[in-house]
Amino acid sequence: MRQYADLEEIQRNLNAGQLSCEAIVSDYLSQISKKSHLNAFLTVYSEEALTRASFIDTKIQNGNAGKLAGLVVGIKDVLAFKDHPLQAGSKILEGFVSQYTATVVQRLLDEDAIIIGRQNCDEFAMGSSNENSAFGPVLNDIDNTRVSGGSSGGSAVAVMADMCRVSIGSDTGGSVRQPASFCGVLGLKPTYSRISRYGLVAYGSSFDSIGIFGKSLKDVALVLQVISGADEFDSTVSTTAVPAFSSKLNQPTLTFKIACFRDAIESNGLQLEIKETIQSKISALRQSNHQVDIIDFPLTEFLLPTYYILATAEASSNLSRYDGVRYGHRSQQTHDLQSMYKKSRSEGFGKEVQRRILLGTFVLSASYYDAYYTKAQKVRRIIRDKTKELFSQYDFILSPTAPTTAFKIGENSDDPVQMYLADIYSVHANVAGIPGISVPCGVDKTGLPIGLQLMANDFEESKLFQFAELLSTLH
Numbered sequence: 405m406r407q408y409a410d411l412e413e414i415q416r417n418l419n420a421g422q423l424s425c426e427a428i429v430s431d432y433l434s435q436i437s438k439k440s441h442l443n444a445f446l447t448v449y450s451e452e453a454l455t456r457a458s459f460i461d462t463k464i465q466n467g468n469a470g471k472l473a474g475l476v477v478g479i480k481d482v483l484a485f486k487d488h489p490l491q492a493g494s495k496i497l498e499g500f501v502s503q504y505t506a507t508v509v510q511r512l513l514d515e516d517a518i519i520i521g522r523q524n525c526d527e528f529a530m531g532s533s534n535e536n537s538a539f540g541p542v543l544n545d546i547d548n549t550r551v552s553g554g555s556s557g558g559s560a561v562a563v564m565a566d567m568c569r570v571s572i573g574s575d576t577g578g579s580v581r582q583p584a585s586f587c588g589v590l591g592l593k594p595t596y597s598r599i600s601r602y603g604l605v606a607y608g609s610s611f612d613s614i615g616i617f618g619k620s621l622k623d624v625a626l627v628l629q630v631i632s633g634a635d636e637f638d639s640t641v642s643t644t645a646v647p648a649f650s651s652k653l654n655q656p657t658l659t660f661k662i663a664c665f666r667d668a669i670e671s672n673g674l675q676l677e678i679k680e681t682i683q684s685k686i687s688a689l690r691q692s693n694h695q696v697d698i699i700d701f702p703l704t705e706f707l708l709p710t711y712y713i714l715a716t717a718e719a720s721s722n723l724s725r726y727d728g729v730r731y732g733h734r735s736q737q738t739h740d741l742q743s744m745y746k747k748s749r750s751e752g753f754g755k756e757v758q759r760r761i762l763l764g765t766f767v768l769s770a771s772y773y774d775a776y777y778t779k780a781q782k783v784r785r786i787i788r789d790k791t792k793e794l795f796s797q798y799d800f801i802l803s804p805t806a807p808t809t810a811f812k813i814g815e816n817s818d819d820p821v822q823m824y825l826a827d828i829y830s831v832h833a834n835v836a837g838i839p840g841i842s843v844p845c846g847v848d849k850t851g852l853p854i855g856l857q858l859m860a861n862d863f864e865e866s867k868l869f870q871f872a873e874l875l876s877t878l879h
């Protein structure tokens with residue numbers, strides 16, 4: 405398969421008549437079937453994508469094609485696309501077909517992107533390894549005995565293995581950045597209110613962000629530009645003007661001030677090669693006149709508990725709609741309304757989703773509400789305030805994306821707490837609502853990708869892209 409640096413290069417070839425969207429789609433389709441063992445796609449829209457490709461080829465010839473002409477995109481199985489299946493990786497939505505199209509998907513289509521298929525993920529986006537999917541795990545393309553990361557595992561592997569150019573995933577606590585780091589691709593979680601969540605299956609609504617996977621920063625920036633901005637269907641989206649992210653790349657390098665948290669980079673739980681990678685990046689940054697300070701962030705130990713209390717509380721409420729009445733799976737073994745609810749939910753939801761619903765219902769129950777839910781809300785506010793305070797002194801926070809490279813399938817699946825620890829670095833951005841990106845920065849001794857994470861202040865994605873570019877070129 406011919407490799408292109410970015411969509412711009414593809415479009416140059418398309419406009420010169422040396423390439424067609426049909427040829428691009430055919431290439432991806434053959435790669436998808438060659439790599440079907442990775443289990444990245446749940447449904448491939450082969451014919452539809454080819455038909456659309458030839459339609460867009462005509463638009464290119466007529467000179468009226470949109471900004472994303474030639475871009476082949478995969479979407480995580482949590483995004484609604486009218487008349488296409490949508491299951492959130494769960495048995496409970498077996499047979500469900502979207503009634504409408506998510507705002508992000510519509511905006512991609514309006515600019516002539518081609519949607520090639522629906523991608524595997526952890527059930528209701530709960531997980532860090534894609535092992536909680538009702539459709540089985542996604543395999544890492546570098547080592548098929550290892551996980552893809554999660555929950556957007558299919559989306560990450562699809563980009564990694566050239567099954568599409570860009571994927572759209574969702575990130576509630578790290579689900580774009582962590583699999584991106586395991587798969588050696590870029591993974592962006594924008595500012596919480598940047599992108600409309602209309603048509604995104606809800607997990608923890610106050611944390612859920614739609615995110616982007618790609619191999620080129622320019623592509624990621626352009627897609628962000630297209631899908632961001634106010635939407636009458638989601639009142640939480642900011643009306644802040646959307647900058648031309650893609651044209652702000654390649655600016656002259658500024659000098660940045662960067663904070664690294666001591667416990668994040670010195671922790672014993674951090675894989676040695678990741679520790680070495682971040683240390684060498686810090687030295688290289690200092691040598692190029694950037695200021696890097698190793699500081700203490702006193703709230704690190706509260707990040708995971710705050711996230712797992714609030715996200716599960718929100719999930720228990722969000723997932724109450726799957727009751728066997730309105731849509732999805734309904735148990736046949738029922739004799740009254742109560743047993744229909746119980747049986748439908750027990751049969752339809754997997755173990756991890758049930759665990760989270762139980763946990764979330766517990767922290768919201770009358771006797772424990774103040775001790776857990778209210779307290780976690782207060783801690784969340786303190787974390788956000790302290791984080792914002794840091795950005796009055798620093799441009800970025802630099803950390804590993806995850807404590808390890810891709811682990812073995814099955815390695816953590818019997819120990820939920822061990823699995824939750826995979827999110828130790830990534831939940832911060834969601835708890836605080838700020839943007840974060842995982843940037844591929846080399847490999848460990850077995851050749852598995854290492855990702856480093858940059859976080860910036862609200863709405864500073866442009867700066868994040870500039871620094872991401874710098875970080876990936878600095879040695």
Ligand code: GLN
Nearest residue numbers: 529530531576577578579
């Ligand atoms: N791994 C985290 C969780 O299981 C994050 C998931 C996500 O971002 N959707 O909740």
